[in-house]
Amino acid sequence: xxxxxxxxxxxxxxxxxxxxxxxxxxxxxxxxxxxxxxxxxxxxxxxxxxxxxxxxxxxxxxxxxxxxxxxxxxxxxxxxxxxxxxxxxxxxxxxxxxxxxxxxxxxxxxxxxxxxxxxxxxxxxxxxxxxxxxxxxxxxxxxxxxxxxxxxxxxxxxxxxxxxxxxxxxxxxxxxxxxxxxxxxxxxxxxxxxxxxxxxxxxxxxxxxxxxxxxxxxxxxxxxxxxxxxxxxxxxxxxxxxxxxxxxxxxxxxxxxxxxxxxxxxxxxxxxxxxxxxxxxxxxxxxxxxxxxxxxxxxxxxxxxxxxxxxxxxxxxxxxxxxxxxxxxxxxxxxxxxxxxxxxxxxxxxxxxxxxxx
Amino acid sequence: xxxxxxxxxxxxxxxxxxxxxxxxxxxxxxxxxxxxxxxxxxxxxxxxxxxxxxxxxxxxxxxxxxxxxxxxxxxxxxxxxxxxxxxxxxxxxxxxxxxxxxxxxxxxxxxxxxxxxxxxxxxxxxxxxxxxxxxxxxxxxxxxxxxxxxxxxxxxxxxxxxxxxxxxxxxxxxxxxxxxxxxxxxxxxxxxxxxxxxxxxxxxxxxxxxxxxxxxxxxxxxxxxxxxxxxxxxxxxxxxxxxxxxxxxxxxxxxxxxxxxxxxxxxxxxxxxxxxxxxxxxxxxxxxxxxxxxxxxxxxxxxxxxxxxxxxxxxxxxxxxxxxxxxxxxxxxxxxxxxxxxxxxxxxxxx
Numbered sequence: 001x002x003x004x005x006x007x008x009x010x011x012x013x014x015x016x017x018x019x020x021x022x023x024x025x026x027x028x029x030x031x032x033x034x035x036x037x038x039x040x041x042x043x044x045x046x047x048x049x050x051x052x053x054x055x056x057x058x059x060x061x062x063x064x065x066x067x068x069x070x071x072x073x074x075x076x077x078x079x080x081x082x083x084x085x086x087x088x089x090x091x092x093x094x095x096x097x098x099x100x101x102x103x104x105x106x107x108x109x110x111x112x113x114x115x116x117x118x119x120x121x122x123x124x125x126x127x128x129x130x131x132x133x134x135x136x137x138x139x140x141x142x143x144x145x146x147x148x149x150x151x152x153x154x155x156x157x158x159x160x161x162x163x164x165x166x167x168x169x170x171x172x173x174x175x176x177x178x179x180x181x182x183x184x185x186x187x188x189x190x191x192x193x194x195x196x197x198x199x200x201x202x203x204x205x206x207x208x209x210x211x212x213x214x215x216x217x218x219x220x221x222x223x224x225x226x227x228x229x230x231x232x233x234x235x236x237x238x239x240x241x242x243x244x245x246x247x248x249x250x251x252x253x254x255x256x257x258x259x260x261x262x263x264x265x266x267x268x269x270x271x272x273x274x275x276x277x278x279x280x281x282x283x284x285x286x287x288x289x290x291x292x293x294x295x296x297x298x299x300x301x302x303x304x305x306x307x308x309x310x311x312x313x314x315x316x317x318x319x320x321x322x323x324x325x326x327x328x329x330x331x332x333x334x335x336x337x338x339x340x341x342x343x344x345x346x347x348x349x350x351x352x353x354x355x356x357x358x
Numbered sequence: 359x360x361x362x363x364x365x366x367x368x369x370x371x372x373x374x375x376x377x378x379x380x381x382x383x384x385x386x387x388x389x390x391x392x393x394x395x396x397x398x399x400x401x402x403x404x405x406x407x408x409x410x411x412x413x414x415x416x417x418x419x420x421x422x423x424x425x426x427x428x429x430x431x432x433x434x435x436x437x438x439x440x441x442x443x444x445x446x447x448x449x450x451x452x453x454x455x456x457x458x459x460x461x462x463x464x465x466x467x468x469x470x471x472x473x474x475x476x477x478x479x480x481x482x483x484x485x486x487x488x489x490x491x492x493x494x495x496x497x498x499x500x501x502x503x504x505x506x507x508x509x510x511x512x513x514x515x516x517x518x519x520x521x522x523x524x525x526x527x528x529x530x531x532x533x534x535x536x537x538x539x540x541x542x543x544x545x546x547x548x549x550x551x552x553x554x555x556x557x558x559x560x561x562x563x564x565x566x567x568x569x570x571x572x573x574x575x576x577x578x579x580x581x582x583x584x585x586x587x588x589x590x591x592x593x594x595x596x597x598x599x600x601x602x603x604x605x606x607x608x609x610x611x612x613x614x615x616x617x618x619x620x621x622x623x624x625x626x627x628x629x630x631x632x633x634x635x636x637x638x639x640x641x642x643x644x645x646x647x648x649x650x651x652x653x654x655x656x657x658x659x660x661x662x663x664x665x666x667x668x669x670x671x672x673x674x675x676x677x678x679x680x681x682x683x684x685x686x687x688x689x690x691x692x693x694x695x696x697x698x699x700x701x702x703x704x705x706x707x708x709x
Contacts, residue, residue, distance in 0.1 A: 086498070138690070142697040147494045148438070148636065148646055149693070155633040156686030159679030167679070273502050276495070286495055316513065318625060322506025325499040329485070332496070336489045 016283040020298040023281060027305050038312065043188060053188045056308055064304030065192035066251040069199050070271065071278040071300040073244030075291050076212075079220045080240040081139055082288030083146025084276045088248055090157020091131055092268035095252030097161040098124040100170045100262055103177070108170040117177060125249040131157075132245020136238035154272070162264045172260045181257030192254045199250060200297060207293065216240060220288035270321050274303050277324060280331050382699065383643025384655040390641075391662040398669050413550050415664045420553035421446065421616035423660045425631065426638040427564050428608030430656045433639055434568075435601040436581040436648025437486060437493040441478065442609040443631030444504025447624070449474050449613025451508045454623025457520040464522045468614055475610015476603070478504075483602030487595045493602075501632065508625045515624030527621045531555060553615035560608065565653045577601060581648030630682070637689040638663050645696060663688065 031038040041055035070088055077085050102123050105114035131153060138149035184191055207213040215236050218226040223233040256262055280286055281302055282295035306327070310320055333339055425442040432439045452474060453467040482500055486493045518524070530549040568574035579587035580597045588594050616628060642659030644651030663685065670684050 083494070138693070142694055143700075144693050144697060145438075145494075145646055147498075151440075151633060151636065152686045152690050152693075155630055156682050159682030159686075163679045163683070270502065273498065276498070280495075286492055316509060318509035318513070319506045321502035322510060325501075325503035325506065328495065328499040329503075332491050332499075333485065333489060336491050338489050 016292045017295045017298065019283040020281050020295055020302050024298070024302045024305065027302065027309060031309060035312070038309075046183065050183060050185045051188055052183045052190075056312065058190065060301060060304045060308050061193045062190040063192075063308075064301040065190075065196035066254045066268075067271070067274055067278060067304055068196045068297045068300040069247050069251050069254075070244075070275040071282070071296045072199060072203050072293065073240075073247030074275045074279050075282070075284060075293055075296040076216055076240040077146070077244050078276075078279050078284060078286060079288055079291040080216045080237045081146045082220060082286075083139070084272075084279070084286070085135060085150045085241065085244055086147055086272045086276075087131075087135065087150040087153035087157055088244070088251075088275055089268040089271045090154050090161070091128055091245070091248045092252040092255055092271065093158050093161035093262070093264055094131060094164070095124045095128045095249045096256035096262050096267055097164040097264070098127045099253060099256055100172065101164050103172055104170040108165075108168045109173075110170075111173070113172070113174050113177070117180075121249070121253055124252060125246060128249035128252065129242050129245040132241045132243075132248070133238065135245075136241030139241065140234040140237040158264050161262075165262075167264075169261055169263065178257055178260055181254045181259075195250060195254060199247070203293060212239075213291075213293075217290050221290070273321065273324060273328075274307075275300075277328055277331075278303050280328065280335075283335075285335075286332070383645070383650065383696070384652050384658075386695070387642050387655050387658045387662065391658050391665065394662060394665050394669070398665065398672075402669065402672055410549075411668070413554075415661065415668065416554045416557075417551045417619065419660050419664045420551065420557040421612040421619065421628075422631065422634055422638065422664075423557040423657060424560055424608050424612035424615060426635040426642070426656045426660055427560055427653055428605035428612070429635045430639045430642065430644045430651050430653060431564070431568070431577060431608075432493075432601050432605045433636075433644045433646065434577050434581045434648060434651040435598050436584070437598060437601065438636070438646075439482065439493065439497045439500075439602065439605050439609075440632040440636065441482065441497040441500035441504060442605070442612065442635050443628045443633075444501040444508075445475060445478050445606070445609040446613040446616050446628035446631055447508045447626075448504040448511075449610055450617040450620070450627050451511050451623040451625065453614065453617050454516065454518050455512050457523050458516065458518050461520070464520070464526055467523070471610045471614035471617070472607065473610075475607045475613065477606070478609060479603035479606020482606060483599040486602055487599035505625065508627075512623060513625070515622060515626070517622045524621070526552070527618055551619065553618055556611070556615055560611070561653055561657050568653060573597070573600065578649055578651075581650075583649070633689075634660075634663060634685065637685055637692075640689060640696065641692045645700070646693075647700065 038056050041053055041057055043051055044054055046052045046054075074084060074088070077083075099120045102115050102120035103113050103117065104110050107114075135146075135150050135153060138144050138152070139146045142149075180191055180195065182191065183189075215226070215231055218229070218231060219233045219236045226236075227233050251268070255268055276286075278300035279296050281299035282292060282297075283299075284291045284296060303324075306324070307320060310323055311317075315323065425446065429439055429442060449471045452470055456462045456467050456470055457464070478500060482493075482496050485491050485496045529552055531552065531554075532549050568577065576587065576592045576597050579590065579592055580594050580601075584594055587597075613628075617623075620627065638659035639651070639656050640646065640659070641662055642652065642655030642657070644656065666684055666688060667681055670680050
């Protein structure tokens, strides 16, 4: 009986998705002990007079969504190239700036939108994919380490974003633009969550019906042998960066829609850290190879859970990164091969000892 | 400029087939720097003719020189560290709080700076070298940790008014005579700050260490090929650990020099410094893949980078975004040159 139980436990803990679920449970229990009101969800009217759900859990679903969208792209990039893209925050600033530029035209405070929102979004998609392609060319073509290659855009990105709008801060007064980051009238669940779900479904379909997942993993595990098997590693890596560019465009739409404006130095600040953390928390190896998309997405929501919890305990937003950094270090130390070996050998010793005693 | 770089690289390779990667990349950097400076004198005139302009570049960039030196060592061993900017901010803030709110003395604040740097070097070195975790992840976390800690220590920026410290900050070293530093002819009574002397001393010491000591040579060996340096009996883990320790301590010293230059503590201090440091090391001819690099090159890397910034701002493009874009473009250019050099090398070794 006990043997059987142990087996089940081993099976569960062996699954990759176990890590984010365990972290989620840990956080959930922590909150339950210290303040059960964390889980309260209320239906109240927002400023526009529509009934919407509010509460910490809804906040997590709301703000975790753009992180989840980014985690999708980041997982692919991590798996294919064995490195991470640290320019996503800056790229979101660029994407958002492009959207506002197209919507506003030459006037920074337009009464009516100068172009349909869909056109602005498509232009932003194109621009973000272009910047993704730029990163992709540096990584896949010139074989520069991904993090160093994306460091270029990491520094220049916010400057480019400011340049696109001549350093003005356009404000959009049209209420329909706010739907993407807020609530659609009549639906009490925040829109970003729906957008994230759409992205997840598209990605799931792509992984199910194309060889994208398989090829990405093959390239990540061994680029040389996948080339010998007829794949084009450079193209697969390039593609991963372009897909991340698309995810960035979607996230930037949500981000600018939330405030109907932009602040170049603050928008999506430190989000690259969160996205990498989501991938790491999903149990994916940060040096490339196999990946689990569902675990990454769940990881993203867990990160948002952590952020919201920290906010609730009155941690300042600038100080958040220190706590998250500690979480990252703890995660990578635990998942380091050397540490794992030590732990498993310790485990074996303990087992042997109990057997001897028994 | 791009055209010139490539053609000069090609010419060099034709002239001397045996020229090593280190020397090739170093000579590109030095040539770029001089061409840029002379170009600035020709096209923008009087400002760049004064020796003080050059010394001001040194004054403003002494911390960057120190941090880039540490980074170069780490990069020579094939690793990387992006936490230097964060450490600089943390050091300035801690020292500022200690000096102003606690009324401490200057010497102890220097010890605090060294301790922070040493602590960073120790922890990151242990994680990277002995636990074999990706250096980028560790130092990214280190960067965010330092930035977060800075705001936890104190949120609002403020100037330090400690008398002893201000006296040290105001100390100027007058450069007498026409000396070796004056490359551009006209002599003006020029000064540098203490930080510059520290930075140049560090450059000199590290140059000697890398060139002539066993440790220095093993940095190159580990960066060039970890497997074969293990075969040669080099303690690879210890070497990598020491490289990160050096980098941490240098970041601490650089942070203090930065603090000495600005004389205030703020969470936004030295933002983007890690990027500038990496860019200078790369421009100075340190290969990202490790095994190739030179401290003198790094010094010229910093100088080129700051010269181009000065040129950009004196050309009237002084909006904040131009600096970021210029550095990024320059880094991109040099990365591509490096990758071409490496590709050539690989091809020739295959033949």
